[in-house]
Amino acid sequence: MATTLPQFTKAVDDAFTETWYEIREDAIDNILDATVTTALLRDMGSFVTQVGGQDITRTVKYGNQRGTAVDKGDVLPSGEPKLETAARWDWRYIAGHVQRSIFDDQKNNGRFMIKSYVAKRLQDMRDGLEQDIEERFLAAQVTDESGKLIQSLNDMVPTTAADRILNTYGTINRPTAYDVSGSTAGLSQPSTGNTWWGARYFRGNDPYEANFVDDLRTFFNSVGRQKQSPDLILCDQNLFEAYEAIAVDVSQIIKEADTRIADLGFDILRFKGARMAWSEDMTANHALLLHTPSIEVVYDPQLWFEMTEFKPIPFQAERIAHILLVMNTVCGQLRRLGRLHYANI
Numbered sequence: 597m598a599t600t601l602p603q604f605t606k607a608v609d610d611a612f613t614e615t616w617y618e619i620r621e622d623a624i625d626n627i628l629d630a631t632v633t634t635a636l637l638r639d640m641g642s643f644v645t646q647v648g649g650q651d652i653t654r655t656v657k658y659g660n661q662r663g664t665a666v667d668k669g670d671v672l673p674s675g676e677p678k679l680e681t682a683a684r685w686d687w688r689y690i691a692g693h694v695q696r697s698i699f700d701d702q703k704n705n706g707r708f709m710i711k712s713y714v715a716k717r718l719q720d721m722r723d724g725l726e727q728d729i730e731e732r733f734l735a736a737q738v739t740d741e742s743g744k745l746i747q748s749l750n751d752m753v754p755t756t757a758a759d760r761i762l763n764t765y766g767t768i769n770r771p772t773a774y775d776v777s778g779s780t781a782g783l784s785q786p787s788t789g790n791t792w793w794g795a796r797y798f799r800g801n802d803p804y805e806a807n808f809v810d811d812l813r814t815f816f817n818s819v820g821r822q823k824q825s826p827d828l829i830l831c832d833q834n835l836f837e838a839y840e841a842i843a844v845d846v847s848q849i850i851k852e853a854d855t856r857i858a859d860l861g862f863d864i865l866r867f868k869g870a871r872m873a874w875s876e877d878m879t880a881n882h883a884l885l886l887h888t889p890s891i892e893v894v895y896d897p898q899l900w901f902e903m904t905e906f907k908p909i910p911f912q913a914e915r916i917a918h919i920l921l922v923m924n925t926v927c928g929q930l931r932r933l934g935r936l937h938y939a940n941i
Contacts, residue, residue, distance in 0.1 A: 601698075605915070608701050608710060609906045612694060612917065615714045616903045624901050627722055631730035632862045632873045633749075636828060639857050640871075640888040645897050652685045652894050654928040656768070658792040683766030685926050687896070688746040690732075692725045692919040694718060699913060721919060733925065734830075734877035739763040739770075749830070749886070752927045753795040753935045755879050760786075760794060766926065768793055783818055786931075795933040804881060804938040808838040811936060812883065816868055819885050819934035826934070829872040831883035835938075836874035839865065881938040890929035896922045 616623075628643075629635045637643065646652060657680050664673040694717050704713035737750040739762040754760050761770050772789030774797070776782060781801045786794035798815040801807040812829075819826055831839075857864055857871075865872040870885075878884070899922045906917045927933065 604701065604705070605698065608696070608714075609915070609917075611710050611714050612696075612718070612906065613903060615711075616718060616919075619718070620901060623718075623722055627726050627729065627901075629860055630726040632875055633730055633733045633830065633877075634893075635857060635860055635862065636864075636871065636873060637733075637888065637891065637893055639855075640828065642888050642891050643893045643895065646894050647896055647898055651687065652924055652926055654683050654766070654892075654926060656681050656683050656766070656793075656928050658790070681768060683768050683926070683928060685747065685766055685894075685924050686741075687922050688744060688924045690725070690729070690746070690921050690923070692721045692728075693916055694721050694919070695909075695914055695916045697914050725919070730875070731877055734875060739765075741765070741767070746924050748925065749884055749891075750879075751925075752891075752930060753884060753933050755882065755935070755937075760797070761789070765793065765930065766928075770794055783815070792931050795930050795935060797934065798936045800936055800938045802938060804835060805838050805841070808835055809842045812839070812867060815934060815936050816870070816885060819887075819932070824887055824889075824929075824932055825868070825870070826885040826887050826932075827870050828886040828888050829867060829870050829883055830878060830886065831872065831874050832878040832880050833874045833876065834881055835883050836863075836865070836872065839867070839872065879937075883936040885934040885936065887929065887932035890932045891925070891927045893923060893925050 628638050666672060696717060700713070704710055732746045733748055734750060735745055735748040737748065737754040737756075737759055738745070739751075739754065739759050741747070741751075741764060751765060754762075757774070760774055761772055764770060769790055771786035771791050771794040773787050774784045774794070775787040776784045781799050784797040784799070786792075796815075796819050798811060798818070800811040804811075816826060855864075862873060899920055901919055901921050904918045904920065906915045908915050
């Protein structure tokens with residue numbers, strides 16, 4: 597008996613769905629490990645789960661209760677100082693899609709043809725998600741926290757001087773001022789307002805080709821403050837190659853080997869123990885100094901690369917299914933982060 601069109605269409609629908617869930621775990625690994633930023637954050641434990649919830653919240657501690665020197669006859673200290681507040685971020689949703697035509701289905705009929713056809717269409721979708729997710733991690737900052745894109749590392753450490761003090765992050769007001777403009781060489785840090793809710797900045801000494809290592813050493817120490825040092829440095833290709841060229845002492849520059857990240861093919865160096873990598877999506881002549889224990893990529897495992905059913909597109913011979921995921925990138929310790937730059941911002 598001949599196969600009817602509905603039966604044929606349903607068979608191809610099922611082939612796509614079954615194939616996706618057979619390869620889903622490997623596909624997630626391949627998508628998130630395909631680009632350096634997501635691969636490193638994943639390897640360093642920044643990806644964490646949260647099932648459901650209206651939003652993502654974190655308690656932010658911004659002070660410590662201190663002791664008071666007292667003597668005989670003194671009034672002892674009292675009261676509970678406010679040392680914590682709550683930060684909140686919205687979930688952000690990403691959709692990839694697989695679209696196919698009944699005409700393509702017909703041309704690829706047959707068990708082996710359908711298998712190849714399904715694999716190619718799913719791979720096309722995966723390729724798009726790989727680049728899209730990497731770009732979103734380093735997308736331009738949105739200081740009012742609006743929009744649909746996941747919040748980026750640039751939302752944590754804005755690239756422009758004006759955006760350092762504008763609006764909010766995690767619905768908490770940013771610092772109201774920094775101690776220097778950032779237009780001349782030197783350190784810039786929050787000076788008024790919520791000073792604990794802003795990153796540090798360092799305007800490097802030109803030319804970067806000669807000064808990057810010295811500037812990086814100074815700023816690395818300034819961000820870490822002998823407390824919690826950065827463990828990941830993301831920069832553009834210019835600064836990465838400047839580090840390779842300047843740091844001729846083999847004890848100072850160590851190329852990472854025999855690790856999962858090295859096995860993925862990424863070129864990773866070390867600076868004072870911190871990993872250093874470059875991304876083409878980084879702002880030119882900028883380096884982000886990150887403390888990854890303070891950074892979380894929060895996702896819901898119940899809506900994580902899940903495939904919808906195929907749906908017909910009205911008045912067309914096409915059908916479409918979507919791969920959906922929900923996530924956002926958050927940081928509860930902005931004072932642990934920094935940006936080194938070689939251009940007025």
